[in-house]
Amino acid sequence: MxxxxxxxxxxxxxxxxxxxxxxxxxxxxxxxxxxxxxxxxxxHGKTRLIRHAYGEGSSYVPLVLHAQNLWEELDKKTEERIFAKTGVLNFGLKGSTFLNTVEQSAKKHQLPLQIMSAEEINQYWSGFQLNKGLIGYFESNSGVLFSxxxxxxxxxxxxxxxxxxxxxxxxxxxxxxxxxxxxxxxxxxxxxxxxxxxxxxxxxxxxxxxxxxLPLTPLRKTFSWLNAAQNSHYKEGVFPGWSYADENSTYYGFPNMDGTGLKIGRHDGGRPLDDPQELEPFDSYPEDEHEVVDFVRKHFSKNIELSEGKVCTYTSTPxxxxxxxxxxxxxxxxxxxxxxxxxxxxxxxxxxxxxxxxxxxxxxxxxxxxxxxxxxxxxxxxxx
Structure with missing residues (x-):
């Protein structure tokens, strides 16, 4: 054939x-x-965020809006969950490159974006305990995809x-x-x-x-789930998807979807791979657990512990x-x-x-x- x-x-x-x-x-x-x-x-890993006011560059916005329409069409063709409109909170230090681009993307493409202080975020979502000096941009129409x-x-x-x-x-x-x-x-x-x-x-x-x-670099990355099954502050419908960025680090996370716990990962960093087919298991390095747990203890209000971690590969261009x-x-x-x-x-x-x-x-x-x-x-x- x-x-x-x-x-x-x-x-x-x-x-x-x-x-x-x-x-x-x-x-x-x-x-x-x-x-x-x-x-x-x-x-793999069950879920991915979909953000519209795109911090990686406003040129991506038309593509992500086109993708959003197609995800919603796919949602209607199956009984499986494809998209959940949880909203996404982008937060970090005011003036960071990522958050400035989020704001510029929203303005350029006339996207709904709610600007919130750390105090307002803590009051609205009791699962957060953000320090003064942080700011948030909330996208109400964004959410979670079930990959x-x-x-x-x-x-x-x-x-x-x-x-x-x-x-x-x-x-x-x-x-x-x-x-x-x-x-x-x-x-x-x-x-x-x-x-x-x-x-x-x-x-x-x-x-x-x-x-x-091709100019591709493979990196070993990790993502984690934290035990929040009994904590109503973090459940779907109460807690949003979120992303955090400052000039030194970028994190992302999800509410407790279907009782699986809080899923959190670090976007930047990672370890270069000579062979992308060979991945050392989670907990092979101290940062596998500590960088996520330290982040949670700094920015989240309730005592939640790591329950599971997995490894994956980023394959990125220069x-x-x-x-x-x-x-x-x-x-x-x-x-x-x-x-x-x-x-x-x-x-x-x-x-x-x-x-x-x-x-x-x-x-x-x-x-x-x-x-x-x-x-x-x-x-x-x-x-x-």
């Missing part, structure tokens, strides 16, 4: 793209080294539309011609008109088969923006990567955009800022 598109990496972006392609009648093969949803990619539910739903819908999903499959080689691409798996060969690579931390492992190395572009020298091989840390919220919108690009249609939101040529003066894409 000659597929319209072969997708290597059926995680957040790949599975979403597969669904939107099949919705348009395209024939699709989705290939993954595991069985999505799973814990070896960037979508594994979303991947599972996209997969079910894509398969109903006729997509073939090849799980626990490892790529041996990629053969390219002008009008088609052949992907050799262990014992099976797939042929398609186009190839989409959305392989997360395994991206350079795939592109190396084409003698291409400027921490995404890569969405055709590979150098290939007109039928599209790559999308570098999403780690803040990418999942965009997965619906990016999946839709990738599908349109592969069908030679204009995406709903411009992706020009994510082109590879922004690195061309400082990075060689070809392996030696």
């Amino acid at each position: 000659l597929y319209d598109v072969i997708i290597v990496g059926a995680g957040s972006m790949g599975m979403a793209a597969g669904y939107y392609l099949t919705e348009s009648g395209q024939t699709v093969a989705l290939v993954d080294a595991f069985d999505p949803p799973h814990e070896a990619g960037s979508h 594994e539910n979303a991947i599972r739903t996209y997969r079910i819908l894509a398969e109903k539309n006729g997509a073939d999903v090849y799980t626990n499959s490892h790529i041996q080689s990629i053969d390219t011609q002008t009008d088609q691409v052949t992907v050799q798996l262990e014992g099976e060969k797939l042929t398609g008109k186009k190839l989409l690579i959305t392989a997360g931390k395994g991206t350079n492992q795939v592109t190396s088969l084409l003698n291409i190395k 400027d921490e923006d995404f890569i969405i572009d055709y590979l150098p020298g290939y007109e039928n091989i599209l790559v999308a990567c570098g999403f780690s840390g803040h990418g999942f919220k965009f997965a619906s919108g990016i999946g839709d955009s990738l599908a349109k690009m592969l069908m030679y249609k204009e995406p709903a939101v411009s992706l020009e800022n994510f082109r590879l040529n922004r690195f061309s003066d400082s990075f060689s894409f070809f392996s030696k």
